[in-house]
Amino acid sequence: MSDDMGVIVRTMARATIPLIGIFGAYVVSHGHLTPGGGFQGGATIAGAGILFLLAFGLSEMKRRYDKHLYSALEGIGGLVFLGAAMLGIGTAFFYNTLWHDGPVFNGEPGTLLSAGYLPIMNLAVGLKVFTGLVSAMAAIALYRRWKS
Numbered sequence: 001m002s003d004d005m006g007v008i009v010r011t012m013a014r015a016t017i018p019l020i021g022i023f024g025a026y027v028v029s030h031g032h033l034t035p036g037g038g039f040q041g042g043a044t045i046a047g048a049g050i051l052f053l054l055a056f057g058l059s060e061m062k063r064r065y066d067k068h069l070y071s072a073l074e075g076i077g078g079l080v081f082l083g084a085a086m087l088g089i090g091t092a093f094f095y096n097t098l099w100h101d102g103p104v105f106n107g108e109p110g111t112l113l114s115a116g117y118l119p120i121m122n123l124a125v126g127l128k129v130f131t132g133l134v135s136a137m138a139a140i141a142l143y144r145r146w147k148s
Helices: 006-029 038-064 065-084 118-148
Strands: none
Touching: 006 038, 006 118, 038 118, 065 118
16 A cells, blocks of 8 residues: 555655644643544544655554553543543532532643643543554554455
8 A cells, every 4th residue: 555655645644643632632622612523633643644655655553562551541531531520420410520519620720720620531532532543544454455
């Protein structure tokens, strides 16, 4: 696959992959203030991984992709999300204890540290979506390569 891609495509991918990742991290971290959040930012960051697969090919992706690491990170993302949801179980499921009673993340509304555990949940969802989508695309690419 990477033999088909020219030097221009690979050079542009090297330049844009970090920018896509930075923008996705911005969307995840500002999800409680602006449109977006964990899912949208995670999908954006996964776009950088998919661009890497398309530009550099399956052989380079296999060298750099560790399925055990991605599987562990996806599980951690899900557990952090569920753990944050359980923090307020004494009052209600998803009760935002950090915003109401916590020592951190209870700042002035409209600021980055103002939403309790919502930024933590956005990070967890972003991690889960990013790792899940990249893993799915790697699996599809490997399956397609195996079939031909």
